[in-house]
Amino acid sequence: MSESTATPVVERTNESPYAVLRWLVLATFVVILNETIMVNAIPRLMQELEVTARSAQWLSTAFMLTMAVVIPVTGWFLQRVTTRQAFTTAMTVFLAGTLLSALAPVFWLLVMGRIVQAAGTAVMLPLLMTTLMTIVPEHDRGRVMGNVTLAISVAPALGPAVSGVVLQLASWRWLFGLVLPVAGLVTVLALRKLTDVGETRPSRLDVPSIGLAALGFGTLVYGLSRIGAAEGSGVPALALVGAGLVVVAAFLLRQRALQRRDMPLLDLRVLSHRTYAVGVTVQSVSFLAMLGAMILLPLYLQDLRGLTPLETGLLVAPGGLAMGLLGPRVGRAFDRVGAKPLVVPGAIGLVIGLGMLSRVGETTPYAVVLAGHVVMMVSLAALFTPVFTISLGALPPHLYSHGSSLLGTSQQVAAAIGTAVSVTVLASRSNALLDAGASESAAFVGGVQWAFGAAALISLSVVALVFLLPSRVPGAGPAPVEEVDPTGEPDPVGC
Incomplete structure (x- = not known):
């Protein structure tokens, strides 16, 4: 049977094949939560481990670098190994990195632990998305993808808030000490239930x-x-x-x-599919804008407005929660009406939300900052689920793993670009205002406004790009009126 016509295989069990997704979603939630849980710990680590701010940033930089290096390999890796083998490898590596980080006596071992964690994390999201595209029927993908979005969107939003609470009560080591038993329990329980999905394809590693x-x-x-x-x-x-x-x-x-x-190693034939190429561009630019805002808001709220890390985490948490909670509804709407009625308002809302944040000042009410952030995150919810679903849906099944890997790689590069653009615009505008005689606070506000404004301008390209996307993958019709899970289960992912 040719690879392009092969039928996806799900190991026969008494459980629904959708049950595989429950365990992958739960594990992915844990590892993605860990990605942002260090945000508020940098100042304390600088003091306890006696490192400079520049050195401490390696805890984030090393994680991002490792993700960028490992993700391109996952397309080949996921085709070569079974679902259980990929899951076991990813979670074992993640657990080893978490343990090393929790026990690290010196800073460089903590950085090594973060690198090992990132290597495991880099496999989980492509594994989840590849499995989803393999086992979920076309008419049901929006709904299931929406449930998945609930988990993977809420996790990074909760990371700073969780770390703020932990750091109020205990040492930074408990950021890893609490994750370790949870991740271990999820791994053990998942391996008792997880089944293999799809077919492996032996190939030589270049x-x-x-x-x-x-x-x-x-x-x-x-x-x-x-x-x-x-x-x-x-x-x-x-x-x-x-x-x-x-x-x-x-x-x-x-x-x-x-x-x-x-x-x-990474099949670039995915880019020959126009819908996928446009979709991955939309995802990357949107991710760039989102990461830029995630960098700017803590700087503005803590350095200028004087909020604590915990207060900052709680202020930005509603936006992430709103994004996640809307995921299932956006997915169901996509199954009914297609992508266009969702992604066009989402793209416009993204520009509006960033535009609102570009007007923040020294005394802007926190409710206004919260509103701008929520508008931005809700708009991203309307974008991400439909664009991800329609992009991967445009690929033949044997390219799903490569499509997920390229998307993950482009997002890591977009995250780095978003950070670079935000910091550069902030610094250059602030320095220009200082040279012109402005106070430090006024110069900082001016830099923040320009940085958010730059993100809003970049997001205008998303508005243009979403009009190039079809409402549905060619050949796919709308979901049945009664949205019934093919397995007879009302909630396939358990989210």
Whole structure:
């Protein structure tokens, strides 16, 4: 049977095949929560481990770098191993990194722990999305994707709030000490129920591709993360970005060559599908704007307005919760009416929300800041579920894993670009106002306003791009009037 016509295989059990998703969603929630749980711990770590702010940022930078390096490999990895093998590998690596981080006696071991954690995390989301696309029928994908969005959107929103509470009561080590038993329990329970989905495809691993991916994406993301930071005696940030782009280009050329032998590490034929190419661009630009806002808001609320990390986490949590809670409703609406009625208002709302945040000042009521953030996150909810579903749905089944991997890689690069743009605009505008005689607080406000404004301008491209997306994948019809799970279960993911 050819790969393009192969029928997805689900191991026969007495449970619904949808039950596989419950365990993958729960595990993904835990690992993604961990991604943002360190946000509020940096000041305390600087004091307890006696490191500078620049060194402490490696806890975030190293995590992001590792994700950018590992995700391109997951397309090949997920085709070669079974669902259980991929899950076991990801969670074992994540647990090892969490334990190392919790016990780390010195800073560099803590950074190593974060790197190991990220290596496990990088596998989970592509595994979840590939499995979802394999077992869920076309007419039901929006609803199920909406339930998945509930988990993966709420997790990063809760991370700063959870860390704020933990740091109020205990040492930073408990950020890992609390995650470790929860992740371990989820792993043990999941392996008792998890079944294999799809078919494996043996293929040779191209070692030069791994080297090019690691060097290219790692250098690119690191260079972008250094833009706007004070330059030391090392290589300039722009030089790192340029070198990274050259190596990434070499990686892409090698994948094109390997495609002729049907053995690419990351199959770029996904980009030959127009809907997927437009969708991944929309996702990346939207993610860029969202990450820029996530960087700017804590700086504004803590450095200028004087809020504590816990207060900051609680203020931004409603936006993330609203985004997650709307996920199932957006998914059901997508199944009924298609993408266009959702993504067009979502794109416009994203620009409006960022525009509202670009007007914040030294005394702006917190309710206004909250409203702008909620508008932005609700708009992203209207974008992410339909765009993700229709993008991957446009691919043939044998490209699902590569499509998920490329999407994850582009989001990591977009996150680095969003951070670089935000910090650069903030710093350059603030310095210009200081040179013109403005006070430090006025200069900082001016920088924040311009940075949010830049994100709003970038988001205008999303408004143009969503009109290029079809409402449905060609050949897919609307969901039945009675939205019944094919397995007879009312809630396939348990979210």
